Amino acid sequence: MQFTETELKGVWLIEPAPVVDDRGSFTRLFCEKEMADCGLATRFVQHSRAHSVKKGTLRGLHFQDDPYAEVKLVSCVRGAIFDVVVDLRPNSPTRHRWLGFELTPSNMRQVYIPAGFAHGLQTLTDDAEVAYLISQFYTPHASTGVRYNDPAFSIAWPLMPTAMSERDRTWPLLKQRTAAAAL
Template structure:
């Protein structure tokens, strides 16, 4: 696996290193030891999957407060998504900065989203599916969100979302 620090403090871009032959390839999708060598906490307690049938489906941006933060290790297993994260930690040097990256099965790119980061994604192809490991249990009373189009964030998406839940449209502006 190839680890590259993302532009936001404590966030990572992780690429698989496939080893191929005439049958196809083998690649490691997760290794606790390699994560530890890069100072990335693991302790994942859930593995979730998400399926979106339409291009332009936006899910997020969500995070959870203490005592139930949800760091995530995210990958796209079908289709294509534009993954977005925002540092919501007031003490961080990258507070309220955002980062986005395209994840596809073909580019074999994954991301580590630290605790207390708002996170979401936008589908770029129909029938897109993601798989993500989460380091905390979903705790509704700790859930927070921010609108993807909050002018204070200035997030520029590759396409305009056309499917957004009422919940995600109703988060307050910063």
Template sequence: MIFNDTSIQGVYVIDLEQLQDDRGFFARTFCKQEFEERGLQPVVAQCSLSFNYKKGTLRGIHFQIPPVTEAKLVRCTQGAIYDVIVDLRAGSPTYLSYLATELTAENRKLLYVPEMFAHGFQTLTDNTEVAYQITEFYTPGYARGLRYNDPKLAIDWPLPVTTISNKDTNWPLLSDQPVSLGTSL
């Protein structure tokens, strides 16, 4: 695995180190030891799969608050996504900054999303599938979200939104949040 630093500390775009021969290739998509060496959360509590019918579908931007914050390892296994994360770490120099990267079945990149980052994506093709490894169990009472079109975030989504859940369109704007997201809501 090749861990590429990003503009936000603790966030990595990971390339697969492919061992190729006449059959094709073999590559690791997770290694507990390599994660621990970088101080990353190596525990996997659950794995999830998202399948999306239409290009332009938007999912997110989701996170969980303490005591059940979660780190994620995200990979697009079919199609392509514009993957976005938002830094919610109180005191971080990049607080409320976002990082976007394209994950595709062809580039096979993974995105490591640390705890206290909100995560969402938009599909760039029809019939897109996304796989997640998550360090904490989904806990509905601690689940929160950010509005995908919040003017304070000013995320530049590549396509018009074709499909989005009611829940994701109705998250409160950051200007309406009662306290810092980096603490607890």
């Protein structure tokens, strides 16, 4: 496995290295030792999947508030997605910056998302499926988000959204969250 830390400290692109022979291939997708050697979390208490029917479906930008902040390891197991992370860490020099990654079953890339980041994705194909390893249990009262089209981030989504939950469509803008926190 190849581990590449991105310009957003703590976000890693993980690229498995398949072993190929005349039978096909074998690929290790997770190795506790290799992840720990990079200083990454290795305990995941939930494994979830999200299936999206339509190309252009947008999910996010989601996160859980402290003390329930999550680490996620995300991969695409069917179709293709544009996976986005946004740095929301208060003292980070890259606060409010974002990165996007194309994830597909054929490139087998995984994105390691540390606590303190919002996460979202957009499907690039119909019938896309995403797998998540998650370090914290889902805690409904801590589950929150920021709006996908917030001008504070100016995310360059590849497509116009074709499907989105009402919740994702109406998350507060960052300046609204900041103003509410100051009260």
